[in-house]
Amino acid sequence: MSRKNKVLVIGNPGGLVDPDHWERFATYYDVIQYDFESQDEFHEALSYGSCSEISGIVRLGLRTPPTAANVGQGWTRLAMKHFPLTLRVIVNFGHGFEEEDIEGLNIRGIKFYNSCGGSESTATIGTYLIIAAFRNLSRYERMLRSGQFLPALRESLSSALDVQNKHIGVIGMGAIGQTLAMQVAALGMHVHAVDRPSLRTIIEDPVKWPGQLKIQVHDTIDLLIPQVDCIVLTCPYSTETHHLLSRERFQSMKKGVRIINIARGKCMDEEALCEAIDQGIVGGVGLDVYENEPQISARLLEKQDSVTLLPHVGGLTVDAMAKHAQICLDKIDKYLSRDKST
Known part of the structure; x- marks a missing residue:
């Protein structure tokens, strides 16, 4: 025995x-x-x-x-x-x-x-934050709760955007990134990613990857960033991904870009993000992770009109x-x- x-x-x-x-x-x-x-x-x-x-x-x-x-x-x-x-x-x-x-x-x-x-739970929260960032949902909920039902309707008519046909860059194509890519593609978004041998292995395998889901690949993140309407971080944190979204990279983004982070807070320079919001570069944000969590930047907390915040609940379901x-x-x-x- x-x-x-x-x-x-x-x-x-x-x-x-x-x-x-x-x-x-x-x-x-x-x-x-x-x-x-x-x-x-x-x-x-x-x-x-x-x-x-x-x-x-x-x-x-x-x-x-x-x-x-x-x-x-x-x-x-x-x-x-x-x-x-x-x-x-x-x-x-x-x-x-x-x-x-x-x-x-x-x-x-x-x-x-x-x-x-x-993976699925976190990706779903990412998809929710993407929709919330384009549609300004957190702002309209606050307006409703404060008795501004009709003003919220009027604002939505003039500022909310659909996600359909928008271009989204998924930074990090592991289990969460792949799941999120499939979810947002089903909503009619065009998925972009940074080229990697591991990514090619996945998307060129008809067994692993739905044939109808096409991904536009870019050689570098700096080539991807100016091409997309939304950037979502789903990458692991490391010295290489520390402040992956930096002050310099925010400056190269499309005006009105939406920023979503369901990876790790330190993958993004939050001060640079707040500056980009103030400059009108970033039009909407959805965050489930933070640079110094559980402490949340006071500047982020103040930006109620354009930022949806969740307390790192992405993968926390029964x-x-x-x-x-x-x-x-x-x-x-x-x-x-x-x-x-x-």
Whole structure:
């Protein structure tokens, strides 16, 4: 009989994972549930305690026991020197990974995965923000709530724009960007993207990509920007994408361009964005992420007429959380190649 792999599970599977699936998972692995009351206690368990022989760690979310210490962003960086030599794989709940020590994990030979269960949910929020930015929906809702029903109608007649036949640049064609591209194309928008070998592989594969969805590709982001009526950021954050939308790039955009960010706040220079709004370059904005969240720029909060703001809820739905958890278990299961004879 083969020895079971030990797996540390951070987070409560209840309400996220199908009970039968969880029962099978707990049968095939020696599951250790995270319940450490402090970060030091967690690190001690990794170094020489109950977790010193684990093969994998799967983080199912934020719902740790009430008395346990939270495991937030950057937890792998803090725990790096305590990870046991037996650790082979970590699966982290969620899309972002910029706070984690990926380089350190690679050096240690520890494979790191994220889950992408919120791709559809996040893309849908992006599509909503695009429509809101063109149609000024947030402004009209505020007017209605303040008793200006008829004035809102008149303003909409003179300022709201349809998304149909508008050109949109999707910056970042991963799972979220691809889903959003399909959604906005269905609305009649013309999709543009920056040329990449990975993008070509996707859009030239009739199995992966709907043949009727055409994407106009550009060699660089600077060639794309002046051609589109809307720019949506769906890219991961890195040193290369820090302030991807900068003061210089705002100056090269079409007058009245709409700006949407569902990626990471630091991908855009928010001060430069506010300047571009004041200059009349940017005609509408939809944001679900912020440069210094949860703190929101006072200048953005003041611009109620042209900016729709959401509190980073893009991928946060009941359905998305369940998908994340399922992906987490499937990924660690596939990597560890469980022994069904145990």
